[in-house]
Amino acid sequence: MIAQSLHPWNVTYREAVRIQEKLRARISLTNSARTVSSVAGADVSYSRGGGDGIAGMVVLSFPDLDLMDEAFVRGKISFPYIPGLLSFREAPLLVEVFQRLQHPPDVVLYDGQGIAHPRSFGLASHMGVLLDLPSVGCAKKKLVGDFGEVGLQAGSTTPLKMKGKIIGAVIRTRRGVKPVFVSPGHRIDLESSIQLVLKTCRGFRLPEPIRRAHLMVKKNRSLGRASPTGK
DNA sequence: GCGACAG
C-alpha cells in the first residue's frame, strides 16, 4: 500500500517541482534484480477533452515475452499535462493498476522518461520510487538532452547527454523508424535499460511490453465502460 | 524575448 500522505497528487506546479527535487534523492541506478523473469509495460490513454483516462499494465515473461498477467483501470485525470510533470498526471492511475496485478513483475517499462528529465525525475523514476520496483523509461520523443546521429540499423544507439553527462540513450529499435529515448528509472543502470529495451522488441518500434499495454488500454477504451474487476 | 516542450 502506498502512503497517501507521502505522495500527494493535488498539488500546484511549484509543489510538484519541490516533490520531484526531494524524491530524486531516492533514486538508485544500480541493478537490484539478480535475474529478470518478467517484464511489464504500462500506458495511459485519455478520452477526448481529457476528463478521465484508462491506465493499463501487461506482464510478460522474459525473455520469451509470453503474457503472464494484465490489468487496467479507468479513472479521473485531474492534473493537466505539463512537460516535466507528467507523473503527476499519470502516476495516480498507474499505481492503482499496478496494485491490481496478480503477478508483480521484476521490472516495468514506462511510456515516458526516466532520469532524462529536467530534475532527473521523470515518470519512470517517480513510479519506480513509489513502487520501489525497478523501472525504465522508453519515450517516443525527447524531453531534454542532446544527441548525435543514430545509426540506421536496428539496434543502433547513441548517448543522450545533458550538461556533459550521459542521462540516457537514443535507440533505433527498428530500421526506418524514429528512434526511442531510453533512460533508467530506478534500481537499474543505463546499460541494462538499453539491453532490456532491445531484448523486448519484436519487430516494432516500441518494446513489446509497452506496445501490448498500449493496445490493451486502447481496446478497453473502445469497449466503453470499465470492467468491475478491471481485468 | 525566443525556442523547447515525455503523454
Add this chain to the structure above:
DNA sequence: ATCTTGTCGC
C-alpha cells in the same frame, strides 16, 4: 495524448 482519410509499402 487526441482529433481524422486516404495512402504507400511489406
